[in-house]
Amino acid sequence: MKHILRKWTIWSALILLISCKESNPDGPGTSAPPPVNQQISYQIKEPFPGLKFSSPVEMVNAGDGSNRLFVVEQNGTIRFFNPTQNPSSSNVFLDIRSKVISGGEQGLLGLAFHPDFETNGYFFVNYTRPAPLQTVIARYKVNTPATGLADPQSETVLFTFAQPFGNHNGGSIQFSPDGYLYVATGDGGSGGDPQNNAQNKGNLLGKILRVDVNSSGKGSYGIPADNPFVGESGIREEIYAYGLRNPWKISFDPTTKQLWAADVGQNAREEIDLITKGGDYGWRRKEGNDCYNPSMNCQQAGSINPVWEYNQSKGDRSITGGYVYRGKKLAGLTGKYIYGDYVSGRMWALELVNGATSKNTLLTEGASSLSSFGVDEQDEFYFFNRQSGKLFTLAASPL
Secondary structure, three states, X not given: OOXXXXXXXXXXXXXXXXXXXXXXXXXXXXXXXXXXXXXXXXXXXXXXXXXXXXXXXXXXXXXXXXXXXXXXXXXXXXEEEOHHHOOOOOEEEEEOOOOOOOEOOEXXXXXXXXXXXXXXXEEEEEEEEOOOOEEEEEEEEEOOOOOOOEEEEEEEEEEEEEOOOOOXXXXXXEEOOOOOEEEEOOOOOOXXXXXXXXXXXXXXXXXXXXXXXXXXXXXXXXOOOOOOOOOOOXXXXXXXXXXXXXXXXXXXXXXXXXXXXXXXXXXXXEEEEEEOOOOEOOOOOEEOOEEOOOOOOOOOXXXXXXXXXEEOOXXXXXXXXXXXXXXXXXXXXXXXXXXXXXXXXXXXXXXXXXXXXXXXXXXXXXXXOEEEEEEOOOOOEEEEEOOOOEEEEEEXXXX
16 A cells, blocks of 8 residues: 555545555556446445444355344454344454454455355354464354354364465455355565566465365365366465456356456556456456556466456546345346445446446445445345445435
């Protein structure tokens, strides 16, 4: 977090997601994005005015029929509430602040419930810890899944990996329809990926990882047999895809099963990727569709271009990934990927037809400090203002 904060000093204590922008003026990548439908047809609503959280960075449901929503607070706590009960307060589910180093882009960043949570009580977290600075992927347990609280003494660490700098930690974790756990990791930080971690398949930085939490082949987890680099010497077998800078949120479309990732850009472009097995998404050679290092004549062959990108020239400087909408309240958004920008507060719906971009529609311009989206058990979506700690949703504007 350095150069962008010179221009927007008001954000200095608030910005979590903005990547380290280098001081060089924007070079390649300044061309305008494809046309955007500018019609705003949705309004922001606060469904539960009594709720407030401390630096919320994630929200998930347990898929257990309880309707509870679990909110990850960056400092190391997880809280929960039931949206069907018109809540005015939330309860602590897990408190691991003593283990977590937080602030900036560090902290408790990810949460995912085991597909069999109702019976085994397992859930998984992604957090940073100090001395030495590491990312930790760990499992915890709830002794009474339907109603109980997490046992903070039940931690089983699946794996860790070193963080050379304090930023670009990714953090999102998701269970896929195939039952494996997917982990989004940043490139290790600083600016411009100085260690070229994203292209180095010998480490876990700048990747999408895929592991089997029901196996013990690696101790507390295993490697799926069809992971793309299984058996290859010098390559970490956890890797599912690589060449990412700082993927801030990944999610699966429950209908198509596609994995979406929003990757925060460097100096010029923000991007959205559809993640495929073994895919190389180009960083640091490329930022979006454009060359980054080298700035010209970079290797294009073998890398996968984003399905959508936008430049930072209008103040959209830090993408926040969301979800493909599969709820019922906003029929006009069905099947569209809802995402936004932390800095500008704009939110869009991206529509793909046969894998190609059909339309990118602006939904609202008022979603400031947009740190995360989340969906409930009915696939209705919410989003957070990290600065205020408040939870919001969208409603169709009256005609």
